[in-house]
Amino acid sequence: MLLVGVDFHAPHFDVELEELGLLAETAGLNPVARLTCKRQAPDAALFVGTGKADEIKELAEQHGASEVLFDQAISPAQQRNLERRIGMPVNDRTLLILEIFAQRARSHEGKLQVELAKLQYQSTRLVRRWSHLERQRGGIGGRGGPGETQMELDKRMINDAIKRTKARLETVKKQRNTQRRQRANAQHFGIALVGYTNAGKSTLFNKLTKARVYAADQLFATLDPTTRSVYLGDAQQSVSLSDTVGFIRDLPHGLIDAFEATLQEAANAQLLMHVIDSANPNFIEQIKEVQHVLGEIDALEIPQLLVFNKLDALAPEQRPQKLHDHYEVDGQSIERVFVSAQSGEGMEILRSILAQRTAAA
CATH class of the missing domain: 3.40.50.11060 (GTPase HflX, N-terminal domain)
Incomplete structure (x- = not known):
């Protein structure tokens, strides 16, 4: 290639x-x-x-x-x-991102979301894309009139499939909203992990929840949203922690629309843990991309905590003097903590900050 x-x-x-x-x-x-x-x-x-x-x-x-x-x-x-x-x-x-999502989606919801995004992409590719679509299908008896072109037929079939998939996704969305209301009624403080793909969200999620969500050093290692309850001893209460799909530069807009149900975990949270790969030289651009997508789903007003992950991957001269400080994003000073989800360094500080945020809510 x-x-x-x-x-x-x-x-x-x-x-x-x-x-x-x-x-x-x-x-x-x-x-x-x-x-x-x-x-x-x-x-x-x-x-x-x-x-x-x-x-x-x-x-x-x-x-x-x-x-x-x-x-x-x-x-x-x-x-x-x-x-x-x-x-x-x-x-x-x-198309490449859509194919990766298609390979990685595991849950019923994730598969529906990918299917919708691919159908929407394909619907735009029908315009003069394949020569066989230029053929005419004859009317009754084969000669009665121009009838319906193959392109029109394919478009109608794809549009019907889009409608069906949207309806099925709407059902899934209602189910997830019911689950969110149940968590809200249980007075669970909702925290959502967001961040650029491969920032280490799933590894951090596993560290905090003792879960076994698939995590790997690759792009889009996990696509399906997962929510677990985490007990914070300092606050003497549990919170709901949700892992969401990773963001990426030029994320197809159709995917933002199709993944609305997944991204609603972030839009409905009381706190966003914005996970950043501190060892990535392009982390500033990646922060901007995440902020852009958060704006797309109306989640920019939700309080954030910046978690600069992969502290263990930093060279000695790159290590921060303080593990806990503030960092400016879009002219706003946001609380920041450095951690290594791999080694566990900084995790106690993170838990303490989450407990403080939960107790103050």
Whole structure:
């Protein structure tokens, strides 16, 4: 697979295509080469223009790549034109993320959410995407009139499937709302873990709850929301702790919509534990991406606690002088704690802060 990234003068362009490579490997793909270029704006027909498209074709053939993957979202028409020009399948970051979600979803709700997002993506790809859709289906007797085109039929089938999936998701959402009301009636303080994918949320969740939620050093290791009760001795009461799906740069908007039921765990919490990979050199950009998605689900007004995780991965000269202080995000000073969910360092301080927040609520 050949990875391609186009710099449209974005503030933080991933020159090495590191994250796209990780996403590809997470999906079980094998990147063999990478190519980046700069443009003022996307080419309407080929996204990168004819010259760069031919260069992509030549590089792909040199390295034996059988597919091209763009780091940006490309339109159905651009995808079709590129495939004709390059002579091999062309896909984008959006589809790649959808495929990973499809592989990882385990719960009934998670599978429904992925199914909806994929259907919504496919519905936009029907426009002149496949040549067989240009065929006409004849009317009664085969000659009575133009009848319904194959494209119209496929669109109608996908739209029907979207409606059915949305209805099933609505049922699941009602069930989850009932569970939330039950927790609220039990006077449980609700805490939701949010953060960029691979920040260590699930490992931290397991450390706090003694649960065995799947956790791994990879993107989107867990997708399905999990809620557990945690007893905080200092506060002498239990809280509800929810692990949510990890966020990522350019998260497809359809996924934000489709994962509304999952993300509502964050939107309905009394406290957000924003988990950050302190060892990642791009953690500032990752914080911005998480804040952006929180804004999408109207969760920015919820109090936050910044948990700078992976303290054990920091070099000695990078270690903070204090494990507990404040950090500015969007002009607001937010309480911060450094921890290592792996080694346990800083966890007692974190528990103490959670107890204080719970007791003050």
